[in-house]
Amino acid sequence: MVTDKTPVREKMLRNAAGTKTSAARTKSPARTKSPARTKSPARTKSPARTKSPARTKSPARTKSPARTKSPARTKSPARTKSPARTKSPARTKSPARTKSPARTKSPARTKSPAAAPAKRRAGARTRTVCLSHMEDADGISSAALIREAFGGDSVLVDYTEQMDALRRISEDPSLKTLYVCDLGLSQKNQDEFVKILSSLRNARVAVAYIDHHEIDGEVAKRLDAAGVRMIHDTNECTAVQVHSAFRKLLSDHSSFVAACAAIADYMEDRPLGSALLQMYDRQFAMLNATILTYNIVGHQRNMDYLLDLVERLSESRYPFEMPRVFKHVREQAKKMSKTISYVKENVKVMKNLGYMEVSKTGAGAAVNFVLGLSGKDVGVAYKKLSKRDDYAVSIRGSRSCGTHLGRLTNRLAAKLGGSGGGHDRACGAMIPLPNMARFVREFNLSLG
Numbered sequence: 274m275v276t277d278k279t280p281v282r283e284k285m286l287r288n289a290a291g292t293k294t295s296a297a298r299t300k301s302p303a304r305t306k307s308p309a310r311t312k313s314p315a316r317t318k319s320p321a322r323t324k325s326p327a328r329t330k331s332p333a334r335t336k337s338p339a340r341t342k343s344p345a346r347t348k349s350p351a352r353t354k355s356p357a358r359t360k361s362p363a364r365t366k367s368p369a370r371t372k373s374p375a376r377t378k379s380p381a382r383t384k385s386p387a388a389a390p391a392k393r394r395a396g397a398r399t400r401t402v403c404l405s406h407m408e409d410a411d412g413i414s415s416a417a418l419i420r421e422a423f424g425g426d427s428v429l430v431d432y433t434e435q436m437d438a439l440r441r442i443s444e445d446p447s448l449k450t451l452y453v454c455d456l457g458l459s460q461k462n463q464d465e466f467v468k469i470l471s472s473l474r475n476a477r478v479a480v481a482y483i484d485h486h487e488i489d490g491e492v493a494k495r496l497d498a499a500g501v502r503m504i505h506d507t508n509e510c511t512a513v514q515v516h517s518a519f520r521k522l523l524s525d526h527s528s529f530v531a532a533c534a535a536i537a538d539y540m541e542d543r544p545l546g547s548a549l550l551q552m553y554d555r556q557f558a559m560l561n562a563t564i565l566t567y568n569i570v571g572h573q574r575n576m577d578y579l580l581d582l583v584e585r586l587s588e589s590r591y592p593f594e595m596p597r598v599f600k601h602v603r604e605q606a607k608k609m610s611k612t613i614s615y616v617k618e619n620v621k622v623m624k625n626l627g628y629m630e631v632s633k634t635g636a637g638a639a640v641n642f643v644l645g646l647s648g649k650d651v652g653v654a655y656k657k658l659s660k661r662d663d664y665a666v667s668i669r670g671s672r673s674c675g676t677h678l679g680r681l682t683n684r685l686a687a688k689l690g691g692s693g694g695g696h697d698r699a700c701g702a703m704i705p706l707p708n709m710a711r712f713v714r715e716f717n718l719s720l721g
């Protein structure tokens with residue numbers, strides 16, 4: 274692996290050195306602070322980066338539960354003023370992109386009502402926000418690539434928080450550009466989603482929706498008609514689509530980040546995804562995709578960590594380089610092996626599916642084993658959500674499963690007062706407590 278890696282890296286570095294973006298970045302005074310960094314003429318090149326004491330050792334960075342409060346973070350002149358960012362020719366093309374001071378003042382990060390200063394500036398719209406999915410490598414990678422291309426704030430959510438976050442963001446009078454990534458819609462939220470995005474467009478906020486989950490054709494049309502930039506292909510993961518759409522604004526390393534996301538989303542066999550993966554050593558990409566996934570899964574309650582991950586990926590770092598990742602991978606792998614025994618002992622079957630209620634682990638962590646160990650073509654795992662009267666449901670299909678599970682889930686969940694949807698062989702839902710058993714029964718019947 275080591276021998277393979279070198280030429281690939283070198284090739285990437287050569288390419289990166291010539292790109293406008295990386296050249297522009299190096300000049301950023303922000304970066305010059307770190308002596309390790311300054312030496313590196315091209316951002317991607319810098320092996321020094323990994324060792325930069327500021328990054329790796331700063332406990333404030335990684336451990337600080339309140340990311341935002343860390344003075345180093347928020348006030349860092351580096352981040353705030355970054356003329357390199359703003360003046361980069363690549364960036365200036367898009368009017369939305371030009372001013373992006375968002376990064377610096379990051380209200381999203383702080384969770385403080387950042388709107389206040391903006392209001393004082395008499396309605397200046399300057400903020401760029403990327404609302405993305407927090408639960409997997411595709412969502413995190415998409416946020417990282419958007420951040421690399423446009424700067425701005427990353428707001429990471431799961432499906433339960435998606436609409437609340439969107440409402441909150443849309444109420445910010447300083448919002449100038451909004452990217453929504455890897456967040457599929459369901460019958461339950463799609464109308465409100467269209468409504469909010471349309472009103473943002475009416476307020477002249479630039480809005481892009483980048484996703485690969487099943488979408489109602491009418492909903493897609495309405496978004497398009499409202500002037501939302503639709504980057505939507507069910508055949509490629511979100512990060513790959515972000516990469517493809519904004520390649521000119523991204524470093525060469527971004528293709529690696531997108532390839533990892535494709536692996537994590539089981540979409541590395543698609544046309545664009547496989548072309549990206551081909552550029553790298555397969556094992557190396559799989560290793561990094563796994564490191565990324567396990568660290569994301571293991572840090573779902575640590576927003577600070579997840580935002581840091583986004584930032585590091587956006588700065589052309591490899592997942593394996595990040596501090597303490599192997600420790601977390603080991604812990605996560607241990608959990609996985611326990612989950613295997615747990616599922617083996619508790620999985621139940623109906624004619625067309627295997628199913629299991631889980632409590633010791635997440636539904637998403639167990640569902641692949643429910644599928645595999647049940648011997649059926651569909652696996653359903655569900656877990657009662659704390660403080661809610663709902664189950665979080667994860668569903669997976671085998672390669673020989675002929676039903677589009679995302680569509681079936683969307684329909685059944687809506688019928689039973691929940692919501693859900695997703696891909697043909699991987700999807701999820703939220704189902705009200707009293708209807709869970711019925712959901713599994715009807716799912717089984719629909720597969721027959």
Ligand SMILES: [Mn+2]
Nearest residue numbers: 411455511538
């Ligand atoms: Mn995805």
